[in-house]
Amino acid sequence: MSASREDGRVSASLEDGRVSGLLDRPRAGGPAPATPLLAVEDLAAWYGHSHILQGLSLEVRPDEIVTLVGRNGAGKTTTLKTIMGLVAKRAGRVTFAGADILHRPPHERFHRGLAYVPEERRIVPGLTVEENLRLGILAARGARATRRDEARRIEAIAETFPRLKQRLKQEAITMSGGEQQMLAIARALMAEPVMVLLDEPSEGIMPILVEEMFEQFVAMKRAGTTILLVEQNVELALDVSDRVYIVDGGSVVYHAPAAELRADPEIQARYCAV
Amino acid sequence: MSDLTIGGFPLDLLGLQLVTGVALGAIYVLVGIGLSLIFGLMNVVNFAHGAFFMVGAYVGVFLYGYTGSFWLSLVAAPLAMGLLGLAVERVLVRPLYGRGIDDPLLLTFGLSYVMVEGVRIAFGLTGLPFGAPPELRGAVDIGIGYFPLYRLFLIAFSMAVVGALWLFIERTAFGLVIRAGARDPQIVQVLGIEISKVWLAIFGLGCALAGLAGILAAPLQGVTPEMGIPVLAEAFVVTVVGGMGSLAGAVLAGLIVGIVVAMTSLVAPDMTKMAIFALMALVLLVRPRGLLGRAGALG
Ligand SMILES: Nc1ncnc2c1ncn2[C@@H]1O[C@H](COP(=O)(O)OP(=O)(O)OP(=O)(O)O)[C@@H](O)[C@H]1O
Numbered sequence: 001m002s003a004s005r006e007d008g009r010v011s012a013s014l015e016d017g018r019v020s021g022l023l024d025r026p027r028a029g030g031p032a033p034a035t036p037l038l039a040v041e042d043l044a045a046w047y048g049h050s051h052i053l054q055g056l057s058l059e060v061r062p063d064e065i066v067t068l069v070g071r072n073g074a075g076k077t078t079t080l081k082t083i084m085g086l087v088a089k090r091a092g093r094v095t096f097a098g099a100d101i102l103h104r105p106p107h108e109r110f111h112r113g114l115a116y117v118p119e120e121r122r123i124v125p126g127l128t129v130e131e132n133l134r135l136g137i138l139a140a141r142g143a144r145a146t147r148r149d150e151a152r153r154i155e156a157i158a159e160t161f162p163r164l165k166q167r168l169k170q171e172a173i174t175m176s177g178g179e180q181q182m183l184a185i186a187r188a189l190m191a192e193p194v195m196v197l198l199d200e201p202s203e204g205i206m207p208i209l210v211e212e213m214f215e216q217f218v219a220m221k222r223a224g225t226t227i228l229l230v231e232q233n234v235e236l237a238l239d240v241s242d243r244v245y246i247v248d249g250g251s252v253v254y255h256a257p258a259a260e261l262r263a264d265p266e267i268q269a270r271y272c273a274v
Numbered sequence: 275m276s277d278l279t280i281g282g283f284p285l286d287l288l289g290l291q292l293v294t295g296v297a298l299g300a301i302y303v304l305v306g307i308g309l310s311l312i313f314g315l316m317n318v319v320n321f322a323h324g325a326f327f328m329v330g331a332y333v334g335v336f337l338y339g340y341t342g343s344f345w346l347s348l349v350a351a352p353l354a355m356g357l358l359g360l361a362v363e364r365v366l367v368r369p370l371y372g373r374g375i376d377d378p379l380l381l382t383f384g385l386s387y388v389m390v391e392g393v394r395i396a397f398g399l400t401g402l403p404f405g406a407p408p409e410l411r412g413a414v415d416i417g418i419g420y421f422p423l424y425r426l427f428l429i430a431f432s433m434a435v436v437g438a439l440w441l442f443i444e445r446t447a448f449g450l451v452i453r454a455g456a457r458d459p460q461i462v463q464v465l466g467i468e469i470s471k472v473w474l475a476i477f478g479l480g481c482a483l484a485g486l487a488g489i490l491a492a493p494l495q496g497v498t499p500e501m502g503i504p505v506l507a508e509a510f511v512v513t514v515v516g517g518m519g520s521l522a523g524a525v526l527a528g529l530i531v532g533i534v535v536a537m538t539s540l541v542a543p544d545m546t547k548m549a550i551f552a553l554m555a556l557v558l559l560v561r562p563r564g565l566l567g568r569a570g571a572l573g
């Protein structure tokens with residue numbers, strides 16, 4: 001194992017019995033499970049003069065699936081974007097793997113192991129499926145991955161997403177919406193992130209595939225990837241999540257273990273508009 | 275020599291003028307690609323691009339005076355302009371990102387004046403004569419008549435550079451980042467790439483291409499402090515006609531513009547400018563995005 005660690009932490013991949021990833025890098029899994037991997041405190045964000053996030057706090061512990069739910073316009077997407085550093089004006093604290101990252105640029109978050117699947121998928125036009133996948137691991141090359149890793153990762157990902165496998169040479173933007181969503185997720189997984197932020201991955205995908213996708217999330221969680229999910233499909237989200245936050249008007253109005261919210265249809269009806 | 279004529283011009287003459295147009299076009303292609311790359315990725319209209327062309331030519335000619343090696347000039351001119359471009363991006367252009375398209379445009383516009391005046395002060399107002407190096411002088415028979423060897427070299431060399439650039443953009447990892455960054459700079463950042471470094475490199479590359487075009491053009495006309503001004507206009511036409519951000523478009527449009535200039539100057543030398551702007555207007559009417567705009571992207 002290499003001795004250099006971005007954050008001084010020793011790789012947990014052997015200690016906790018997980019299968020070590022292809023890429024030699026720090027994994028989630030601090031000393032005590034209570035230590036959050038991601039801690040968001042009093043987060044504020046603005047688009048121009050509109051003050052969107054107004055003191056939002058949440059935390060995600062290693063190997064958890066945490067879901068954000070809430071009405072349209074509640075600020076869920078803005079929360080993920082701000083965590084990823086994509087909203088220009090922001091304040092508060094975002095701590096990831098022990099480092100304060102609020103004012104760090106997005107690319108640095110990637111190198112710390114944070115991945116993001118945007119609501120609009122953002123498949124790059126003009127590139128093939130394979131090129132979009134390569135883009136997901138290029139920046140890790142040299143530092144964490146080699147050219148060989150790149151090929152192996154594409155192969156591994158293609159096994160996980162057979163629909164992509166048949167379309168590696170196709171221009172990605174010509175794929176169906178659902179296939180593009182899979183590509184967006186696959187691309188985010190290429191560099192084996194510690195944690196993934198997923199914004200409405202089930203949007204526009206047929207139910208049977210959504211279920212498959214959520215099984216995939218559970219498998220990812222087992223393999224040691226922490227997930228922060230934004231999801232309108234509350235029922236399904238509750239099935240796979242450990243904990244849930246309800247966002248309304250730019251801050252958290254409720255949070256509880258998933259089981260608790262499942263048992264509380266009144267709260268669900270009030271905030272989730274299902 | 276055949277006796278066929280079109281509009282009073284012998285066919286052979288027209289043929290030779292066509293090849294001259296391709297040679298001119300090769301210069302426009304090199305200048306236009308840089309302009310197009312910089313705009314396509316960074317949304318910066320580099321008004322100093324013609325000045326980089328001109329200073330590149332001066333650097334090359336000056337160096338040739340010392341070393342007597344045109345080949346050295348051919349390496350040094352783009353290198354020097356690439357380095358200057360890096361410095362300009364890092365120090366002057368970078369602070370203006372996120373402030374719309376006007377600010378960098380005005381900045382580079384001002385910079386072009388500084389560069390032109392700087393050269394006037396350093397090398398005088400009149401310019402320097404410069405001919406093709408001895409090994410590239412003379413003419414060769416290309417079937418329809420004798421054609422200057424240097425212009426053939428110019429065509430071949432430029433096409434080789436464009437080919438290498440194409441391979442670089444299509445086949446390398448950095449090229450992939452360039453293509454993706456032109457379409458969606460944000461997602462490129464999310465995937466761990468420091469986009470400001472990409473922009474820096476692209477600005478340097480674009481300026482290096484301008485410098486290379488400058489030294490390549492020098493033997494055609496000598497060098498003057500103002501030589502970049504018409505070239506800038508023509509390069510803008512090339513990027514608009516070809517489609518902003520399209521490499522293939524820049525190549526196609528550069529050749530077309532070169533040929534239009536060469537043909538017009540045969541009939542009405544004063545009207546070349548008008549002809550290319552008429553061409554641009556025509557293309558914009560029919561295809562507002564340019565011939566290969568966006569459809570082919572940077573491919
Ligand atoms: N780029 C923007 N400029 C200005 N306002 C914005 C921008 N993006 C979002 N907003 C506003 O911020 C608020 C929160 O938007 P956000 O996208 O975070 O909501 P959301 O919870 O993700 O909603 P949905 O469930 O519809 O995806 C909304 O009122 C929206 O209009």
Ligand SMILES: [Mg+2]
Nearest residue numbers: 076077078119
């Ligand atoms: Mg949203």
